[in-house]
Amino acid sequence: MADKIKKASNKNTDNMKSKNKDEETEIKSSLAQKPQAANGISPTFCVAMLKNGSNVKLEGQLEEFQETLKDADFAWINVKVDDLKEEGSKVASVLGFKPSIVHELVSERFSGYEDQTTELGLLLPAVRVDELEVEINKLIILMKNNIIVTIHGEHVTRLAKFARYAVTFFKKVPKNLDDVDKISLVLVRILDENNERNFDGIRSIQEQGEEISKYLIHPTFPKQELGADIYKMKHALISYLEALWASLDVVHYLRYGDAELITDDPITLQKVGMLSTDLTRQISISEQMSTVLASGLEVLQSIYNNQLQTLNNRLALVVTWLTVLGTAVLVPNTIATIFGVAPIAEQLSWQIMLWIIFFSTLIAVVSVYWFVKRKGVMPKKMDTH
DSSP: OHHHHHHHHHHHHHHHHHHHHHHHHHHHHHHHHSOOOGGGOOSSEEEEEETTSOEEEEESOGGGGHHHHHTEEEEEEEEEOSOTTHHHHHHHHHTTOOHHHHHHHHTSSSOEEEEOSSOEEEEEEEEEEETTEEEEEEEEEEEETTEEEEEEOTTOOTHHHHHHHHHHHHHHSOTTSOHHHHHHHHHHHHHHHHHHHHHHHHHHHHHHHHHHHHHHTOTTSOHHHHHHHHHHHHHHHHHHHHHHHHHHHHHHHHTTOOSTTSOOOHHHHHHHHHHHHHHHHHHHHHHHHHHHHHHHHHHHHHHHHHHHHHHHHHHHHHHHHHHHHHHHHHHHHHHHHHHHHSGGGGGSOHHHHHHHHHHHHHHHHHHHHHHHHHTTOSOSOSOOO
């Protein structure tokens, strides 16, 4: 009887272990299916300062944030979508925004500004540079009351870094400020983070430009490949500059605090002005790189011209020497023919005819060489540098 009880107990223990193992596997599978962004941060999250003075940070689905938003003093919500136009409009609707504001922003190319008094929408470019491939994604920012929302596609992961420190940042926001001032501070921080990640693009372009410049000093490098690389760099710079100008346009809309949802606090507006200054400096750097690129194109053109001149000199030298050699062959052949058919040859010995042919050929060759040298047909140098 004791053995049966022991066997039953062991069986139940094994069943419990198997069940726990299945549950653990199911949990791990569920966690594996949950999308994660850079630094292990979920692409959809909410950071809020509650009215009781505490901070919370939630990750998950948008619907899970509704109760937190009701008790929030101010909050930032970040949402990743696959389709900005359709899914972005749904996100806006769930959070109490007009879906049309997203449609209006997405229809713009790189930047947009929609002020509907009680709602404010911004469209900013999010630049990714892979070698000389420039990808410009769209980042939508919505503001209403005490909520700021960022909506973007899957390739925009730059806000994940700020999300790690968002709770700390929220704690530093003074409690006695108005909602507009608090949200404006969060907006400035998000704009700054986006700009900083955009600025990383110029470093990648500079690195590729350095690689290209190495080949400009090698005349033997295939010029077709070099020309294609320079064109790619030029195209990358133009696309990058377009994104920076688009960001600067949006910042210019904000720098005076004209919108109802943007603060008019001088200190905060000064921070917006600093963003404008940073963008202007980056644009200046990019334009300087464009000037350097133009110089590179001039160098490339000089290389082409030098190679063409070298080829022309070689062809001219070949033609000149062929002319001299042709004279050296034609003159004696012609005189020998005359001696062979003319009666005068009977009155001359073969030694005299040989000297006549020799001196005639020598005089003709020297005369032809002197003539082409005097006329400048023979190049002075084979190579030009």
